[in-house]
Amino acid sequence: MARNKGPVADQVTQILPNTRLRELIAPVVADFSDKSACRFGDQYMAVLVVTKYPARLPAEWLSRIRLPGVTVHIDAVRRNAAEFNRIVSDSLSGWSFQAESRNKGAYERMQASAKRDQAAELLHLSGAENQAMFDSVVSFIVTAESAEGLTARVKEVQGRLAANQIIAQRPWFLTKDAMLHSSPYGYRSARLHELYAMPMPSSTLAAAAPFSAAGINDGHGKVYGLDTTGGVVVIDRWRFGSSGFADRSNANMVVLGNAGGGKSTFMKLDILMEYMAGTKVIIIDPEDEYRALCARIDGQWLDAGNSGATIINPLEVWATEAVADDEEQADASRFNPVARHLEFLKTFFALQLPDDYTAREILEIEVRELYREHGLTLDLTSVGHLEKWPTLSDLRDRIASRVHAAEELSAGAREAYAGLDLFFKNLTAGSRGLMWDGQTNVTLENDVLVFSTHSLQEADSSTYAAQYHLITQLMWREIQANRNTGEHLLVVMDEAHLAIDPKTPATLEAIKNFAKRIRKYGGALMVATQNVSDFLDPAIERQGRAVLDNASTKVVFGADGRELTHIVELYDLSRAEADAVARKAVGRCLLMVGQRKCILDVKRTPKMVQLLSTSSEKSPAT
Template identity: 35%
Template sequence: MARSKNTTTTGGLTGLLDVLSPQALDFGARQITFGEQMARVLVITDYPPRVGPAWLARVAGLPGVVASIHVTPTDPANLVLSINRAIGEYTGRLELGGNALVMQRTEQALKDAQELLRKIDQEQQQVFYVTVILLVLAPDQEALDRRTRQVEAALAAAGMRGRVAVFRQEEGLKAAGPWAVLPPGIRDAGARNMPAETVAASFPFTASGINDGSGVVLGRDRDGGLVLVDIWQRGGDRTNSNWTVLAKPGAGKSFAVKMLILRELARGARVIIIDPEREYREMARLLDGAWINCAGGKGRINPLQVRPVPVEDEEGEEEKATARGPLALHLQTLRTFFSLYLRDLSDLERAALEEALVEVYRRAGIGWQTDPAVIPPEEWPTTKELYAYVAARAGESPDIYGRLAVLLRRAAEGADASLWAGPTTASADSDLIILDVHDLQNADDAVRRAQYFNVLSFAWHQIEKDRQERTLLVVDEAWLLVDPQTPQALAFLRDTSKRIRKYMGGLVVISQNVVDFLAPEVARHGQALLDNPTYKLLLAQGEKDLEAITALMNLSEAEHDLLASAKRGEGLLVAGTQRVQVRIEAAPYEMPYLVGGGQ
């Protein structure tokens, strides 16, 4: 059947019908063509013996699926007679015996019939004929066939069976539309007796929101309800307060994180941010926070300054570190720092460098058990003293100390001296601390990664000072730490992710490309950063990242389509085992504070 567009209209109603009607409507044996759209009608013919609440929701919620449920009252007297006859038939079959599979199915059918009779007789439940029709829509033939297979698979997984209404697509369309029409052929194919409680549970009107009763409002779910999350509530499937925020550029991840920061500050939390893109400077100024330029400005962090070790830890880790001494623990940090800065050192050169470090500390009066808290920042050795010592020994061993001296000269007297050749001047005495490394953009990868790690270890020390204070550590552009040749920095971030929960803290990792963390050389550390956080905010994704996330998190087709076509600020929030579609929203009075960077 085809309908051509009426070019001469005499009334507004006819013109409206022309606008709403498809340019072409054709019914095939197994599908329907609506202009450029295609459709297929399926009828559910078999149901499981027992169902849960909203048992049609999973199928009705699939992309491109429209569900139509027809409910018709039955005559209880005739139904009771039919059930009694069925019970007699089932009992007779069981007495005759036969194939084990047939016997098992007959026994189950007998139990179902007896249960239905009990509900009618004892619970006075009304019984209805229920017919469920599914209209599957798709833009082309290939997509229609794929979605049909997905619907059939979803039905099979739920214990149901769906059949295409072959040569009855026109009747099926009438039954699927909002006209309360159920042609006899469709009714005969799909009508089944169901008690009222099962019918009531069939309606797929479900809302999956998150409301912890306290915390931070992130926005709204797909049904318009508030998404209220308290990241400091721990228990059940929420074991930590960590976040992973992943999105392609321009998807709104910075806006979402700034809103989270603003609201957690209002709740009394402390926030430390490592900022490579200078996105938080204006926010810090408006909120009277501390902005520290850690890339050659006044906020120098001396990597050779040993940090005090906390004396208490529930698992005894810190006591072991204290037994070795703060210097021994800090030397492990320096190994990672110098492996990032001087990536091509041989094993002998690394050993010589560590020997030089120990000697430089000894000359400064610092031993294995020295308490770092009693030594002021200006008395700690720096890269200047380290270079001077190595250069003095260059004559003894040109192959090792001579090469080390050449490599360290930049950090002591050259282009990188402003970063490390001096005492620590950065101070952290505010509830909002921005550790800015933006000026490192033009530095080479080794310098950028080394300083980023140096700043990260400094931030971790601030968290260690007070394990009772709620602290969020925000690591923006975390991909900067991903280096297959030196995975130690990513391992440090992974360890931070695991340990920070014991310090009443939460780690927020923000990045663009999930595939960076899944490279074979770093996957052992990188995947932990994706799996460990209780909270994951996934906004619009690029094609490669979306495929990786789909496999990693076992996303459904609806979730995959959401992330593929999400608008700015829209995405998927994962909180423990809960997953909800979320639209990030800020109040008008908050907007002036959510400034800078990708706004």
Template identity: 25%
Template sequence: MAKKKLDAIDIAAQQRAREQAEVEQAFLTGVRTLRDFIAPSSVEIQASYFRLGAKYGRTIYVYGYPREIYTGWLSSVINIDEVLDISMFIYPVDTQVVLNNLRKKVTQLEASMNINAEKGRVRDPAMEAALQDAEELRNQLQIGSEKFFRYGLYVTIYADSLDELNFIQHKIETIFGQQLIFSKVASNQQEQGLNSTVPQLMDQLQIRRNMNTGAISTSFPFTSADLTDGKGVLYGINMHNNGLVIFDRFSLENANMVVFAKSGAGKSFTVKLEALRSMMTGADIVIIDPENEYQKLCDAVGGSHIRLSLNSDTRINPFDLPRVIDTEEADDALRANLVTLHGLLRQMLGGSVAGSIGLTAAEEADIDQALIDTYARVGITSDPLTHNSTPPTIHDLYDTLLHMGGTGPQLAQRLRKFTSGTFAGIFSQQSNIDINNAMVVFNIRDLEDELRPTAMYIVLNHIWNITRTDQKKRMLIVDEAWQLMKYEDSASFLFSLAKRARKYQLGLTTITQDVEDFVGSKMGRAIVANSSMQLLLKQSSSAVDVLSSVFKLTEEEQKRLANFPVGQGLFFAGQNHVHIQIQASDTEYDLINTSPTKQLPSETPIGGYGAV
């Protein structure tokens, strides 16, 4: 009976062995089939290169490093626009073995230095630096703050011809050489080099260098910036690592942003997308729209669309004062508005651009006195309790100038076109607008070109007064900001907003396509410096040189900046910047796109992006 049981067990074991052998045979057959599938048609190994089918390849190894290397030193090679494979092999070394070797090395260095000193030789700085590094490493290893490793770095490059292969090799060696990193071609070891860089975990070259933890960490290959925050809005896709760029602009030192792009690169689309998404986080949006690009979005979200023109009934009084609660702010409200009105009148009277009539010192003094008297005639003084009175208008200022001595009558005549002349009405009466809405768009497209900068200045001042009166999280978007930068006073006012916006929970966004004039002016550069976020979309060739100097762009970034497709650019936030792809959903695209050539759904670019 026992024998029959043993025979049955043997039969079962043999059956399992046969099944296991069949499974192994099937697995090996599959492996061979996979290798045949991915293998090149032929492999040819030469002394300094190899060929895989029609492709040429060459393996380079790194054998020398400088005394100090810094984080990201390998990123320039990783991000180069060439086909290459990079392998890193890291072998841990027992700490005690390293300590014993370091002790011997320190002894040798000290002995050599003592001998040199006894013989009166000049000190050797290299030997002193080596001794200092060895002692420091001993201390760090002893307390466990550092480990020791053997590190191997191999790069295999590929090309379609030997000349191209040599050119790519020169580029790689130049990048390494600029950082005092020395590399060589693996002569007569190209097969071993290929095996070491294909993904099969084989280090057949075995060319290694001693490194501690700090040094080896600098070679971490995935060093692309990550701008994903725990809160905020989605700006787009990080093209370095396909991660999401989610960011809260109000979490930075200021919430200001500048957007530079040539016409058609998608700057208005990008800003509208951010505005739409920011509304979902509770932010109010105020927009100065010179080209009627935001009306469609404004209507879609139930916003207030205010059209400014000489034929409209909209009125904005530049003499309005903010109704602030803070005592210090209230004391300063009248004085601040007088300064703003000085700049506005210089612009209205033609005194802010080259070749204009300008204002003399006497005229400046008369305007100052006239402004103070005009407010006083309606009962408004420096006392904050009087600031709730109905403010004066330009008509009142005109009357004050007309009946005062000095240059007043002449100034009144120059101001008359805004009171009873061509430009009368729109800015010479009491305000009748209300921006108590989640989105407010000031459309100035229908204003004459001569009046546009003045209108932008007055609207900005009105928005600023509302911002100081009712403090909440807001975004102020100024499109075509270059029109303000043409005038010294309006540029200075815009810069003042950029500096003071954070105190009132305001984020200023300035958009321009005239990069040279904007960045070329003193105030323009100051606005950029006071903006924690910058977005550079596709630029003209002339603008690239200007922006590369301002933003310290690398050679690769400069090259890409002039060739970005629509919707891609460089996104700067704080100390980091990434290559970003702006993406919108189909619904957002339908709400935002105002391109004159409406695309069909099948023609919509990747991510639903449309340019304006």
């Protein structure tokens, strides 16, 4: 017996359209309804055609408009030499007559004379030098993501051309014809040639090439990837100040951009290539980004947090010998390592006691007395003979003894000593004591050293800043020792914004001095941050700008919002450059080396992908 169908079976199933598939296979819609622009899909486009040239053009005269979103099209049709010479000869006769005519005004005669000279020069190039002559149409396709962006970009292109006395205009009511002519479709518009073609000798046509100055290529160095034209980007950071590199004053680099844009990958690539070239590398790593790379190249990874594995004694005097800050001979008789280190300790303790001026002054006196008890006096010119140094426990005990003898002190001093006693008891017994209380157990002999501060992420900002400042001083001792070795040394400060506090600018001041002085010791500093605004806080803007602007090489990955605004203002980016940064394409950055700029696509070899990957990278892109 047949089964009765229920009401559900009688319903017709509706199949929803696959809109995503439809978008993929549908052709791009071209809209030419505007008389001076058009749209291809979601892109706004306009064509500019050169309508006027000056009498003489410099070499690479089209290189000024090599901007993101601008495509150059040169269409040249060779002229018959005999016909061209005849036409120019006739023009030369006509302009000569007008230049000497008494019926013309002075201005008209001057214009005719200039055109006569131009015609004579063209005739000389074609006849005497036997150069080929071309009827040339030079056009540009300008692309943007909005109508407003297109208008701004068109004005920028026209302005750059006008700087060379070249006039470019939109071909009104010929947009479609001009777009087809300027696109790689093999189409030549007879109408466009009739209206805009101008005679051009082969020398001028060759000099137009905007490609000769494309990209950044030092000839030798490290390969970082490709520019937008497919050119290889090669940089030698250690070549600066010499002939051909006068626009670079140091080997420093800053890397900026939002998280997830490719900063860490770029920095690891740079570190790996420098290590392979024999450069010693020291890294401050707040996020454990470099631990895997360090292990793969047999580097030394140091937990600079509160685990107790690494102790750096802040009372150890780092400056052990006189080192000149310039090419002059260091004066050992005037060198005072103890006095220098006392200045460092002022900053170190000020980071933890920012609001207690009296306590800091008393602490300076007690440290000086503690040093004197250990033979560290202000008249020493060298401390290299010492092997054991006073510790924070020694300083704690000394302050505690002063508290017990507080009867001879004023009420204010007793209160200050009591506060210092509590401070040092807490410091030496707590997590900070695991980092600082004891003899330094760090040696900096490996070619790759990574100071991990990841375990300090939950620590208060004063502790983090103090540890960061302490590590930079330890690294500075290594840089001074490296001066006469002839070897290069690269210092990397990743996520540097974590160590910055507007209330205590001393850490940023130290980084600024680091950036300015390191080149004299054969070193380079690479600073990376995703928070440019932290460097430009009004309280520390002077130091922050010096750090970000001092580097000869700037690498800007994707950014938006306030960070993008700061970057554009800091480096005076053009609209096209700002647009490239705002797109936030992963692995693509704006690269500035000296006065040269390009858009860089970072590339890695398969072997580098393997070395640079971390456990969180499942399938790193090449």
